[in-house]
Amino acid sequence: MTVDRSVLLPYLSKVERRRSLSEAASAAFMALPLEQHSYEIYRDILKEGDRPTRACLILTGVASRYSTLKNGTQQINSFHLAGDMVDLNAGLLTVSDSGIRTHTPTTVVTIGCEDILDLASDYPEWGRAFWFDTLVDASIFREWTVNVGRRTAVARVAHLLLEFNARLEKIGLGDGRAFVLPITQADLADAVGLSAIHTNRSIQRLRRSGAIRTHGRNFVIEDYPALVEEASFDPAYLQPEGPRR
Template sequence: MSRSRLIGMRMSEALSALEKYLAKVEARGPLPDGARAALLALPTRIKRFGTYQDIVREGDRTGESCFVESGLVSRYRTLRNGTRQILSFHMPGDMVDLQSALVVVADHGIRTHMPTIVVAIPHDDILRIAAAHPAIGRAFWFDTLVDAAIFREWTVNVGRRNTRERAAHLLLEFAVRFEAAGLVRDGEFELPVSQNDLADALGITAVHMNRTLQWLRGERLIRTHM
């Protein structure tokens, strides 16, 4: 592959990630033309990861935030005994770690669940564009509020719902968010996470997760294809 072709592919991937984020932002209301152009012109760096690779490790000092162009990632914490709690999932069009522009030491890790491409934006440029374009600053702020709302719902889910309700809620969240990202076809979507991953998101064992999925299938609440 020629160097010019490779550069063209990288520019296309970066623009695709920014356009997906822009589409999500403008679903709430259009941005001014100047703000749209500034967002799409942000300097970017393409990063490719395989399955179950860390994008950020807990304790890292990061100088950039990432948009998901393709794939699926999660934020997670690992305890001293080696157990893991998944905190959230992120899909194409999401900015995964906007908070790191101000909180520079990561208090959680970010890991892929399938081959993933992210587009990294330097923190200085994120802060600059937010200050220069108030509409973008408000969009970034809104993103953090949505993240906080999802975190609150996850707290209720893990803390107060029974296991079947927890699993059903998480699967419905996937369905809604994948549909918003244009990844649902005929009511179905690919979910590239293992039963261990789902268990770590719901605070249960993998064995309990397996039984719960069997119950949901038996009640015809979900359908799976291998």
């Protein structure tokens, strides 16, 4: 299968926006062997327990990293949108405690993790870029722990809506006030550690308070400051500014 390498360009420019790369480094990246895959909705890109062998860059669609507990409940750890590199860790970690699953039809390109590791050792600038990506992920994981650990139901939901709002805007899928929620309320519930029903009721509260308006999956933030206040949302954890040096 031949893959159009230009799909790598958005990620490359995302990395370069943080810190420019040498000619050789970006050329090496663009020369990486690729595979392209498409998934229907609710398919596993990586099954829980499988040993990952390829990192994957999301071109379109939405995926999540999740864990399943013995009692059957699930916890979603993070969502991955277009332009996100998922499972960069693949190369370094032996075991995958969590799976990765699509929430919409999704297309990705994958890169062998050996290639990722070689790139990182041949070009320390790539090593740093991957490290930084991992740090941003870790920062989001931390914030999510705070979210499910210490916020009320309404605040949790508000917080996740604001995260989607910010991230979707950054990739051109929203204007900072309105966006299309790319997942069901049940999935949202698995992300914020609530039952689907209570998640629904929390959304209703936000609606009645006038903070948001929805029809179907279209969300409009009517009162941004109120929503931010409700969620104690501080976008710093998304690291919008890029690395320091």
